[in-house]
Amino acid sequence: MPIIASSQAQPEYDVAIVGSGAGGGQMAYTLTLAGLKCVMLEAGRAYDPGTESAMFQRPDQIPLMNAPTPGKPYGFADATIDGGWEVPGEPYTQASTKAEEQFWWWRARMLGGRTNHWGRISLRNGPYDFKPRSRDGLGFDWPITYADVEPYYTKVEMLVGVFGSNEGLENTPDSPPGVLLPPPKGRAAELYAQKHAKKIGMPIISIHRAVLTKLLDADTLPAKLHPGNPRAQKIVADSMRARAACFWATDCHRGCNIRANYQSTTVHLPPALATGNLDIIPNAHAREVTLGKNGKATGVLYIDKTTGREARVKAKAVVLAASSAESVRILLNSKSAPHPQGLANSSGLVGKYITDSVGVSVSGHVPALENLPAHNEDGAGGPHFYAPWWLYTEQHASRLDFARGYHTEFNGSRSMPGGRNPLSDDLGRGAYGTKFKEEARRYYGSFVGYTARGEMVPNEFCFADLDPAVKDKWGIPVLRWHWKWTDQELNLAAHAIKSYTALIEAMGGKVRGTPKSPRDAIAAPGKVIHEVGGALMGADAKKSVCNGWNQTWDVKNLFLCDAAPFASNSDKNPTLTIMALAWRAGDFIVEQARKGNL
Amino acid sequence: MKWFAAAAAASAIPEFTAGTATPNLGAATPPATKGYGTDTNTAGYFKPGDVWPLTLPAAQRKLVTALADVILPADHLGPAASEVHVPEMMDEWISAPYPDQQKDRAKILPGLQWIEDESHKRFQKSFTALTSVQQHAICDDICTRTGVKKEFSKGAEFFGVFRNLAASAYYSTEPGWHALGYVGNVPLTQFDGPPREVLEKLGVTQTVV
Numbered sequence: 001m002p003i004i005a006s007s008q009a010q011p012e013y014d015v016a017i018v019g020s021g022a023g024g025g026q027m028a029y030t031l032t033l034a035g036l037k038c039v040m041l042e043a044g045r046a047y048d049p050g051t052e053s054a055m056f057q058r059p060d061q062i063p064l065m066n067a068p069t070p071g072k073p074y075g076f077a078d079a080t081i082d083g084g085w086e087v088p089g090e091p092y093t094q095a096s097t098k099a100e101e102q103f104w105w106w107r108a109r110m111l112g113g114r115t116n117h118w119g120r121i122s123l124r125n126g127p128y129d130f131k132p133r134s135r136d137g138l139g140f141d142w143p144i145t146y147a148d149v150e151p152y153y154t155k156v157e158m159l160v161g162v163f164g165s166n167e168g169l170e171n172t173p174d175s176p177p178g179v180l181l182p183p184p185k186g187r188a189a190e191l192y193a194q195k196h197a198k199k200i201g202m203p204i205i206s207i208h209r210a211v212l213t214k215l216l217d218a219d220t221l222p223a224k225l226h227p228g229n230p231r232a233q234k235i236v237a238d239s240m241r242a243r244a245a246c247f248w249a250t251d252c253h254r255g256c257n258i259r260a261n262y263q264s265t266t267v268h269l270p271p272a273l274a275t276g277n278l279d280i281i282p283n284a285h286a287r288e289v290t291l292g293k294n295g296k297a298t299g300v301l302y303i304d305k306t307t308g309r310e311a312r313v314k315a316k317a318v319v320l321a322a323s324s325a326e327s328v329r330i331l332l333n334s335k336s337a338p339h340p341q342g343l344a345n346s347s348g349l350v351g352k353y354i355t356d357s358v359g360v361s362v363s364g365h366v367p368a369l370e371n372l373p374a375h376n377e378d379g380a381g382g383p384h385f386y387a388p389w390w391l392y393t394e395q396h397a398s399r400l401d402f403a404r405g406y407h408t409e410f411n412g413s414r415s416m417p418g419g420r421n422p423l424s425d426d427l428g429r430g431a432y433g434t435k436f437k438e439e440a441r442r443y444y445g446s447f448v449g450y451t452a453r454g455e456m457v458p459n460e461f462c463f464a465d466l467d468p469a470v471k472d473k474w475g476i477p478v479l480r481w482h483w484k485w486t487d488q489e490l491n492l493a494a495h496a497i498k499s500y501t502a503l504i505e506a507m508g509g510k511v512r513g514t515p516k517s518p519r520d521a522i523a524a525p526g527k528v529i530h531e532v533g534g535a536l537m538g539a540d541a542k543k544s545v546c547n548g549w550n551q552t553w554d555v556k557n558l559f560l561c562d563a564a565p566f567a568s569n570s571d572k573n574p575t576l577t578i579m580a581l582a583w584r585a586g587d588f589i590v591e592q593a594r595k596g597n598l
Numbered sequence: 599m600k601w602f603a604a605a606a607a608a609s610a611i612p613e614f615t616a617g618t619a620t621p622n623l624g625a626a627t628p629p630a631t632k633g634y635g636t637d638t639n640t641a642g643y644f645k646p647g648d649v650w651p652l653t654l655p656a657a658q659r660k661l662v663t664a665l666a667d668v669i670l671p672a673d674h675l676g677p678a679a680s681e682v683h684v685p686e687m688m689d690e691w692i693s694a695p696y697p698d699q700q701k702d703r704a705k706i707l708p709g710l711q712w713i714e715d716e717s718h719k720r721f722q723k724s725f726t727a728l729t730s731v732q733q734h735a736i737c738d739d740i741c742t743r744t745g746v747k748k749e750f751s752k753g754a755e756f757f758g759v760f761r762n763l764a765a766s767a768y769y770s771t772e773p774g775w776h777a778l779g780y781v782g783n784v785p786l787t788q789f790d791g792p793p794r795e796v797l798e799k800l801g802v803t804q805t806v807v
Binding site: 078191374377416 | 633634635636637638640641642643644645648649668669670671673674675676682683687690691694696697698699734737741742743758761762763765766767769770771772774775777778779780781782783784785786787788789790791792793795796797799800801802803804805806
């Protein structure tokens with residue numbers, strides 16, 4: 001079974017999966033290796049990072065030196081095709097005309113979805129992150145605990161390959177011994193920050209990222225991942241052997257044709273396809289979940305984009321993993337007489353309590369880093385170090401004016417030049433000629449950047465509903481966004497700005513640019529591309545959309561396996577948790593199928 | 599004035615006007631492209647002109663070349679801008695249909711005219727025909743953002759945009775990388791982190807073993 005056209009679909013499948021990214025990829029992997037027959041609908045075209053990744057192209061070999069454009073918001077060579085904050089023919093609308101109340105919604109219409117453009121930062125939620133309301137009285141608790149998810153974090157880390165270290169820090173979980181791959185060596189600016197951050201009490205440690213710093217152990221891992229399933233073990237071992245370790249060059253965002261980092265298309269989909277149990281239909285834009293008389297989902301109605309016509313797949317169970325807001329849109333568009341508000345929406349909460357990461361960046365110039373001897377710091381194509389949130393005690397004692405934390409990501413200093421002026425106009429005192437080139441060389445590597453990824457507290461002002469008038473080019477009603485930051489987010493942003501200023505000054509440096517107010521500094525809603533929620537999981541069917549198995553309360557054979565069920569958006573990047581919960585829900589679906597409950 | 603005739607011969611320039619005391623560079627043909635779209639051939643290797651036509655007429659291109667080489671000359675840190683296709687990359691940039699690039703185009707094209715006018719005013723010659731000392735005399739008046747005399751403010755604004763773009767292009771190339779001290783983009787079997795001399799200079803030790 002392979003990538004097929006709409007017309008080649010089987011009459012019925014065990015499970016229809018909408019979306020091919022982290023959630024859909026993991027679900028297809030789990031189900032097909034357990035023997036279930038699946039069909040996957042992907043709204044974009046098929047895509048093969050093996051032949052389509054820009055690897056060693058210099059900026060002078062890339063149109064516009066790889067500068068962002070409306071069609072390619074991260075530049076020509078970025079792995080995301082047919083995606084971005086604007087997708088031609090697929091608009092979304094805003095309830096407010098104020099910029100700060102407008103949400104930028106990123107879509108990736110391609111096989112692998114949003115796993116094609118991401119930093120591979122793979123942090124586990126900690127115990128507090130599943131029970132935030134119990135801790136500070138705000139937002140919502142998840143109906144599951146860290147202990148419920150821990151085995152799946154471990155399995156995902158073993159499968160995809162995540163480097164990092166175990167530091168035993170509060171709410172920053174260690175992995176079991178031997179699970180993480182070795183962390184890469186620190187870079188000059190990272191080590192220098194790590195040393196001087198001690199003055200301000202900020203811990204700087206190895207980050208966790210889904211990049212193979214050495215080959216996966218294909219001889220032992222498959223048996224741990226799939227005990228008692230020799231066929232799955234063989235398929236997974238073959239897939240692991242087809243991946244190479246990182247060769248310490250090129251930006252992960254371009255994709256990786258040696259499969260050294262995680263993309264759904266290099267890690268999840270090849271073994272799923274190798275089982276023979278998966279059909280992938282690209283260019284299939286899901287519109288509605290179809291419903292039988294018994295109230296169960298019967299499949300998915302979609303637009304076959306190659307013909308523009310409606311088509312259907314039938315299945316005994318449906319998994320939506322279309323990305324959180326797209327899954328919300330599908331549910332809201334799945335209206336019927338018994339479900340006039342859309343499917344799985346008896347609580348009225350579909351689309352509600354969407355959260356995004358609070359993003360704030362501060363950059364600085366550190367004279368100690370000037371004129372360093374030339375050396376190669378490409379490393380693992382992204383940050384090697386980060387600072388986890390460290391003020392849990394102060395926060396718990398109400399000594400801070402915001403309830404949730406942030407972690408800090410490091411931006412490269414000796415990263416690949418090109419496409420930008422290394423000596424901006426405020427430096428170099430107007431230099432041109434040889435003087436300019438000397439100044440540029442002197443400053444190269446001396447700029448540091450720190451970016452916060454902070455936890456937003458869910459609020460009732462941040463949600464998406466269907467626009468009553470606007471439809472996309474396929475005639476499907478589009479999402480309308482509503483957004484408001486609260487003091488929680490603005491105070492967090494202010495704290496991050498202060499911390500990074502202190503860090504840069506502790507390094508003997510100076511912040512670049514004029515300081516911004518938190519309201520101006522905070523990344524526009526959606527710009528961090530970490531939106532989660534909209535169909536929260538909970539313990540009470542009246543107050544949530546799905547249960548702790550990602551299963552909707554209203555429709556027992558309908559599961560939401562992207563970030564839509566996230567009851568909170570911890571400061572940890574969502575992808576690893578999406579995968580862990582999808583694997584866990586997948587095991588639950590397999591068990592239900594074996595019991596004949598689907 | 600030779601470049602002038604050459605320009606007219608090289609391409610049809612719609613808004614071309616001749617016969618003024620100071621040669622009018624004219625408006626370059628506006629980009630006739632919608633851009634490269636959303637589904638790009640990411641793994642390809644490209645050069646300027648591959649994804650849309652370059653639009654700078656020869657006269658402007660010559661002036662861009664001369665000024666880029668004043669800003670990024672051949673010296674102990676590497677070749678001149680024109681030796682590494684910086685003018686072509688700049689042409690590709692201002693020939694792009696996108697808003698950011700169009701904004702730069704709207705500053706660079708009149709700026710080129712400004713510098714040519716200034717050159718004729720001071721030295722009765724095209725900027726491209728000036729001696730290095732004469733070229734520097736003009737650039738020195740416009741190379742900073744602050745403290746510029748009022749009559750040079752337009753030139754200074756142009757110079758900043760031009761220098762940004764020229765440097766963006768120059769440091770996109772292998773010789774540009776060498777000039778900065780960037781030595782990556784090569785596959786390695788292992789990553790050792792910064793060498794000892796770097797660690798010593800910074801007073802740090804490698805904390806990842």
